[in-house]
Amino acid sequence: MVSRRTLIKGSAALPLAGMAGVTFVSGAPVFAQDGPVKVGSKDFTEQFILGQMYMQVLNDMGVETEDKLNLGGTQIAQEALVNAEIDLYPEYTGTGLTEVLGLSVEDVISGGSASPVAEGATPTANGAASAPGSVSQVVFDAVAAAYKEQFDLVWLERSPANNTQALAVKREFAEENGLATISDLAAIVGDLVISAPADFPERQDGLLGLQRVYGAGFNDVEVLPVAPGVKYQALLDDQAQVVLAFGTDGQIAGYDLVVLEDDLNLWPPYNVAPVVRQAILDAWPDIADRFNAVTTSLTNEVLSGLNWRVDGDEKAEPSDVASDYLSENGFIGG
């Protein structure tokens, strides 16, 4: 939800940012930015790891950073970014499209004549990162353009990884009931319990969307409202049969779960990318190349593996996971 106030602020900042970009004295940028770059994130594992990566790459570039990770949900992070309380945070294309811009996938693909393929719709499939015309690319282009225009915020390149929402079940359960898609699940879901965060029943991209797209089967499903961090535990304890998962959750691989295919395309693609204030890119133009190199290396397998190091038995710190990955792949310390 964008208030009129923030819109006006956003457009007023545009000419200032433009000027800052050209203020160079003998090659050294005069920073439009006072103080450290404030790196934000939302409140779950993958966001912590990505936020840490951004901070460590910035530090490697000699840019001072301030840790503003763990801000809560999308709306809070977005507000903070628009009001320059943070300078960047990782966001998902589908989230930007539906929750920030209030659009749907149909809104942005209706113009194209090609029937786009849902690239990477299942979390195990990593389609070509930038296949033109794919839903992922169309959504990314639409979101990037709208953010630039409305908020003067820049989406750097997106990951091939698609952290879409998904419904997952235990492997035995899928085999016993012959489940491969959400349509299969819709036929039997009336007797089942879905473990999901407390906001799931009221969300258009949650239960309301499932009811709309997959039909009445989801009308009398029972939801076990739990904190995001423990939703898999309810599945392992057999207090729920279905879990609302994210495509790159480490637990999918860790607990050998089966992700049901979103065969009717309820959920848009959720490729992740850093969203950055224009003023920051003006002050440090190299950020784009450095960040893009990292982001384009992040496939579902990579992110799921990194997430599992934090969420699995190893219980590694997100900062350590980030620095291991960045230095092993030569993104920092080069």
Next chain:
Amino acid sequence: MRISATALLIAVLFYIPLGVILARSGRFGSPAAGLIASLRVIPSLALVFLFVPWLGFGYRPALLALVLLAAPAIVLNTVAGLRGVDAAVIEAAQGLGMSRTQVFLRVEWPLALPVIIAGLRSASVEILASATLASLIGVKTLGQYIFTGISLLDTTYLLAGGLPIIALVLLTEVVFGGVERLTSPGMG
């Protein structure tokens, strides 16, 4: 919010006798009361998750957490209420030939009651407010609307969850406030 009422009921049945016992067991009472007071430093959020590994998700671990949450207010107020009774009054009662039981039931208990009710009052407010957290471990409460409101930053949901809780708390305050006044010395 049935879980709140159940929690308060269990808490009353369990903690008031405990408070009475602690108030009478002089030397041993104070450290025990201190231990119970230290429960206050555990955030209710942590308490709600504490029993999930043993009891699983749902009603039981949430109820247990809420009951524990009520301990400091009820036990400590019971102890304080009974200890606060003037020794001279008790002596006078004994002087009149009352037995120990009579002294307790007819002198100490009535005099301590307003303080005990005040403890119930703050315990029930604490329980009502914290019951919303049960929606983090699989119980349907008004908290669900609050969490939806937080994640969507939608005030309507926040109010839909928050206002009924405020109303319940106010109602509880009025009821206990009335009881407290009725039981205050000087009324009878």
